[in-house]
Amino acid sequence: xxxxxxxxxxxxxxxxxxxxxxxxxxxxxxxxxxxxxxxxxxxxxxxxxxxxxxxxxxxxxxxxxxxxxxxxxxxxxxxxxxxxxxxxxxxxxxxxxxxxxxxxxxxxxxxxxxxxxxxxxxxxxxxxxxxxxxxxxxxxxxxxxxxxxxxxxxxxxxxxxxxxxxxxxxxxxxxxxxxxxxxxxxxxxxxxx
Amino acid sequence: xxxxxxxxxxxxxxxxxxxxxxxxxxxxxxxxxxxxxxxxxxxxxxxxxxxxxxxxxxxxxxxxxxxxxxxxxxxxxxxxxxxxxxxxxxxxxxxxxxxxxxxxxxxxxxxxxxxxxxxxxxxxxxxxxxxxxxxxxxxxxxxxxxxxxxxxxxxxxxxxxxxxxxxxxxxxxxx
Numbered sequence: 258x259x260x261x262x263x264x265x266x267x268x269x270x271x272x273x274x275x276x277x278x279x280x281x282x283x284x285x286x287x288x289x290x291x292x293x294x295x296x297x298x299x300x301x302x303x304x305x306x307x308x309x310x311x312x313x314x315x316x317x318x319x320x321x322x323x324x325x326x327x328x329x330x331x332x333x334x335x336x337x338x339x340x341x342x343x344x345x346x347x348x349x350x351x352x353x354x355x356x357x358x359x360x361x362x363x364x365x366x367x368x369x370x371x372x373x374x375x376x377x378x379x380x381x382x383x384x385x386x387x388x389x390x391x392x393x394x395x396x397x398x399x400x401x402x403x404x405x406x407x408x409x410x411x412x413x414x415x416x417x418x419x420x421x422x423x424x425x426x427x428x429x430x431x432x433x434x435x436x437x438x439x440x441x442x443x444x445x446x447x448x449x450x
Numbered sequence: 451x452x453x454x455x456x457x458x459x460x461x462x463x464x465x466x467x468x469x470x471x472x473x474x475x476x477x478x479x480x481x482x483x484x485x486x487x488x489x490x491x492x493x494x495x496x497x498x499x500x501x502x503x504x505x506x507x508x509x510x511x512x513x514x515x516x517x518x519x520x521x522x523x524x525x526x527x528x529x530x531x532x533x534x535x536x537x538x539x540x541x542x543x544x545x546x547x548x549x550x551x552x553x554x555x556x557x558x559x560x561x562x563x564x565x566x567x568x569x570x571x572x573x574x575x576x577x578x579x580x581x582x583x584x585x586x587x588x589x590x591x592x593x594x595x596x597x598x599x600x601x602x603x604x605x606x607x608x609x610x611x612x613x614x615x616x617x618x619x620x621x622x623x624x625x
Contacts, residue, residue, distance in 0.1 A: 333523050379523050 260295035263310050269296065270308060276301075278309030313351075320345045320354065320387045320397060327409075328356055328399065330381045336360050338377045340385070342397065355396040358385060362400035363439055375425075375437035376401075382410040384441045407441035459484045459554060459584040461520035466540070468549065468582030469528060471511045479507055484551075484584040487525050491515065495529035497537035505542065512543040512588060514580050543580060547590030548597050554585050556608050567607055570619055571600060 263269070269281065269288045277283045278299070280292040290296070294312040301307055320326050320342060328340035337360055341353040361368045363376045377383060384406050385399035401407045404424070411419050413429035413436060421427050421440040428435050459467075461483060469481030469489060479491045491513065496505040507513070519527040530540040560567060560581055568579070577591035577600055587604060591597040599622060607615060 335519065335524065335527065374519070374521060374524060 260297060260311070263290050263292075263294060263296040265290060265293040274305065275308040276305045278307040280310030280312070281308055317351060318345050318348055322387055322390060324387045325406075326356070326385055326387060326397075326399065328383050328385055330377045330379050330383060332379055333373050333377055335373060338363075338373055339396070340383060340399065342399075343382075356385070356387075356399045357391075357396045358383070358399045358401060362388065362398070362402055365402040372437075376439035377408060378411065378436075378438070380412060381408045381438065383408050384443075401439055401441070404442045405444060407439040409441050409443060411436070411438055456554070458486070461485045461487075461489065461517050461526040462583075463517050463520045465520070465583040466514065466516045466581075467528075467584040468543070468580060468586040468588060469513045469515065469584075470549075471507055471509050471513060474507070474509060479513075481513060481528060483526070483528070484586065485526065489517070489526040489528045491528045491530070495531055496541060497531050497535065507542060512549060513541070514543055514582065514588075515540050543588055544590075547578065547588050548601050549586060549588045550601055550605065551585050552587055552605060553608060554583075556604075557581055557583060557585055557587075559607075560587075560604075566612065567604075567615065570615070571603065574619055574623055575600070 267290045269290055272283050272286050272288055275288060275298070277288045280290060280294065281288050282291050288308055290310040292310045292312055294310045297309050297311050299307045299309070324345055326342045327344035328342045330338050330340050332339045338358045340356045340358060342356050343350060343353055360371050360373055363371050363373070383401060385401050386403070386406060387397055388400045389398035391397055411427055413419050413432065413434060415429055415432050417429050417431045419427035419429050419436060422435070424440050424442065425437055426435050427438050427440060467483050469483045469491070471479050472482050472488060473480040477493055479493065481489045481491055483489045493499060493504050493507070499505050513530065515528040515530040517526055518529045530537060532538045559565065575591050575596045577589055577596065580588040589597055589600050589604070591600055603618065610618070
């Protein structure tokens with residue numbers, strides 16, 4: 258059966274012709290769609306056909322423990338940084354997940370001397386690794402405690418993309434001011450010029 | 451020198467301010483410093499404070515401290531000790547006295563090295579004065595009336611000229 262696109266709130270048919278399935282609701286004797294997706298009509302052996310609205314058929318790729326993720330820092334604190342996970346490996350996610358990078362997981366060495374303000378800032382793009390899925394309420398726990406992990410893209414106060422100088426410093430090409438970040442040493446095969 | 455906005459105070463690292471305790475959350479106090487965010491103050495950031503010997507801070511108390519961390523990305527952190535661990539005049543401000551707000555420009559005028567206003571006022575009555583860079587001033591004199599007189603003069607210094615101020619003080623010391 259061909260799947261026709263169906264907008265939100267569309268009146269599909271009368272409640273006497275079919276039964277409401279998933280993604281639909283009945284009101285005033287008619288069936289309306291509660292999702293924007295594709296209309297699906299399945300004929301049941303017993304009784305009326307079932308009308309349902311289906312969204313994307315593919316399921317979301319979930320980050321697993323040990324997966325390399327690309328995320329964007331949304332806020333920092335003296336104890337941790339909160340991030341939005343944008344990519345898992347090289348596949349972009351349709352809806353971002355939230356992650357946390359704790360202060361002791363930012364670096365592998367000298368963990369107590371770490372300052373979150375000198376490692377990440379809001380708006381930075383960071384390569385991290387998932388260390389825990391967390392429980393029901395908490396976010397993914399991420400770590401940047403490796404040479405290849407850390408800040409990849411960062412903007413200076415002037416709004417210009419900064420150039421990494423060392424593993425802990427980045428410089429703005431316009432104002433030449435140096436900023437502290439935990440910089441990732443990206444493998445040469447991943448760099449594109 | 452950091453250019454200040456004319457109305458609301460922006461926390462700057464190293465600034466000494468007067469904060470009002472709004473909450474006690476475990477080991478950290480939350481202070482209102484007149485900025486966009488509340489500042490946090492650890493109970494260990496007082497002179498001689500240990501885990502057993504906690505400072506006696508209640509909600510509503512006034513604290514004079516300085517900013518340890520103050521940037522636009524994080525919540526500001528305050529401490530009541532300096533880098534060597536001494537309180538240096540910072541800490542909980544005592545009972546009584548009067549807290550009021552003035553403009554940030556007036557505070558900087560008052561904190562100038564040889565401020566005439568402070569010198570002239572000290573000749574009037576003896577009083578205790580705490581100036582916060584966030585526009586807050588705490589005054590305590592011997593009697594409530596003296597305290598209120600000092601408060602009114604300081605508030606009026608915003609728009610009074612030096613002449614008018616000298617006249618007002620002369621009238622008061624005459625009485």
